[in-house]
Amino acid sequence: MSQIFQTAKGVHDILPEDHEFHTFIKKVIRHRGRQAGFRRISTPIFEYTDVFVRSIGEGSDIVTKEMYTFEDKKGRSLTLKPEGTAGVVRSYIQNGMNQWPQPVLLYYFEPHFRYDRPQKGRYRQFWQFGFEIIGESDPALDAQLIQLANAIHKDLGIAHIFELQLNTIGTKESRKDYVGTLQDYYAGKERSLCEDCKVRINKNILRLLDCKEEDCRILAELAPPMKDYLDKESREFHDELKEYLDEIGVKYVENPKLVRGLDYYSKTVFEFWDKNEGAQNAVGGGGRYDGLIEIMGGQSTPAVGYAAGVDRLIANMKREKVRVPSKDELHVFVAQLGREAKKKCLVLIDRLRNSGIKTMGALGKGSINIQLKLADKFKVTYTVLIGLTEVREGTAIIRNMKKGTQEKVKMEKVVDRLIKLIGEQNLDKYTPGEVSTQ
Numbered sequence: 001m002s003q004i005f006q007t008a009k010g011v012h013d014i015l016p017e018d019h020e021f022h023t024f025i026k027k028v029i030r031h032r033g034r035q036a037g038f039r040r041i042s043t044p045i046f047e048y049t050d051v052f053v054r055s056i057g058e059g060s061d062i063v064t065k066e067m068y069t070f071e072d073k074k075g076r077s078l079t080l081k082p083e084g085t086a087g088v089v090r091s092y093i094q095n096g097m098n099q100w101p102q103p104v105l106l107y108y109f110e111p112h113f114r115y116d117r118p119q120k121g122r123y124r125q126f127w128q129f130g131f132e133i134i135g136e137s138d139p140a141l142d143a144q145l146i147q148l149a150n151a152i153h154k155d156l157g158i159a160h161i162f163e164l165q166l167n168t169i170g171t172k173e174s175r176k177d178y179v180g181t182l183q184d185y186y187a188g189k190e191r192s193l194c195e196d197c198k199v200r201i202n203k204n205i206l207r208l209l210d211c212k213e214e215d216c217r218i219l220a221e222l223a224p225p226m227k228d229y230l231d232k233e234s235r236e237f238h239d240e241l242k243e244y245l246d247e248i249g250v251k252y253v254e255n256p257k258l259v260r261g262l263d264y265y266s267k268t269v270f271e272f273w274d275k276n277e278g279a280q281n282a283v284g285g286g287g288r289y290d291g292l293i294e295i296m297g298g299q300s301t302p303a304v305g306y307a308a309g310v311d312r313l314i315a316n317m318k319r320e321k322v323r324v325p326s327k328d329e330l331h332v333f334v335a336q337l338g339r340e341a342k343k344k345c346l347v348l349i350d351r352l353r354n355s356g357i358k359t360m361g362a363l364g365k366g367s368i369n370i371q372l373k374l375a376d377k378f379k380v381t382y383t384v385l386i387g388l389t390e391v392r393e394g395t396a397i398i399r400n401m402k403k404g405t406q407e408k409v410k411m412e413k414v415v416d417r418l419i420k421l422i423g424e425q426n427l428d429k430y431t432p433g434e435v436s437t438q
């Protein structure tokens, strides 16, 4: 027997039913993004590996364990993008976006790749959308970004299940003292740490604070609090952000242990957690990354961003029984008998589709009965039947599949009659907008 192929481990198909969710989410993102002045960017699926190593940080979980890295035929090291911000920042610098009006507001909706341990809500190819505000530093921007995320969750019908976790990790400078304090605190406690944290302790000690393992969590609880070590500027920035969030009515939980995994964050960090599942299945997160553009070779430029996982949003929407509008259902099925009838069908189908009527033609050789059964399976309300008699008369039969009634209509009247029956407002009118040449 020949081999039946399966998807590679950790990846999955997006079948039509899930695409209805994808399409809906994309629409919400586009709409909310545009309202706030964001424009879409797509960076390549792969970049030079250094783009990610330099930005995300050598000690991060992503860089040490999760990247899909390969060499091209000339021996260049390339990596499939594991997150969105690094590529956007690379593009900002490469394309001289510092010359654009600041801040530059960009959003993306793209697949990402991580060699993660596959489990519920954790895949090796997953979709993320994200928003980046580059070129201006003000806690009001952080507040607006969080407000935008909230609006999106509301539009998706799942805002009530999330809790915003908020923290500040201060500037890189102000963290130096704290990192020293943490090293002293953890000295001699290495044996109690999980295997990952035994590595993190030397590479990225802050990550020990938000490890999910029980023993690590207990140690983290007792660790000296980061806020005691932050500089005045970072603390004031954070206080101002909280004032703005209060003003716009955004609820948050202060979480002094939230650090997020990537090296590039400074000051604000936040995540949206499922109220029931906590950190395990965070649906999105972000923060301020004021130092990143300089690290990547650009001029010192402040920035703040937010990204969320589409697969996890969809899982949450399904769990909450959210239904999205489906535009896939067909209006009309066209059935025919004989070659002459088929010719008439081909012309009619084209006219129907151009009028916004979603139409499927049964153009095979089955009997009318078989074709009607098929029409039932596709759940269309109307079937148009054209047989030998109808060809001779220049007519067609319109059958209401739900009521079992039918009427004979002149061929040239079929489209108008169906528009009336379906209703103008239900048509799938295609309006690409006007194009022009200079």
Ligand code: AMP
Pocket (backbone or CB within 6 Å): 083, 114, 116, 121, 122, 123, 124, 125, 126, 127, 128, 281, 282, 283, 284, 285, 307, 308, 309, 310, 311, 312
């Ligand atoms: P992160 O930048 O790691 O916080 O990722 C942002 C969001 O992307 C997460 O909150 C998840 O919703 C989603 N995400 C990250 N990794 C995965 C994965 N392996 N599979 C599915 N979704 C993911």
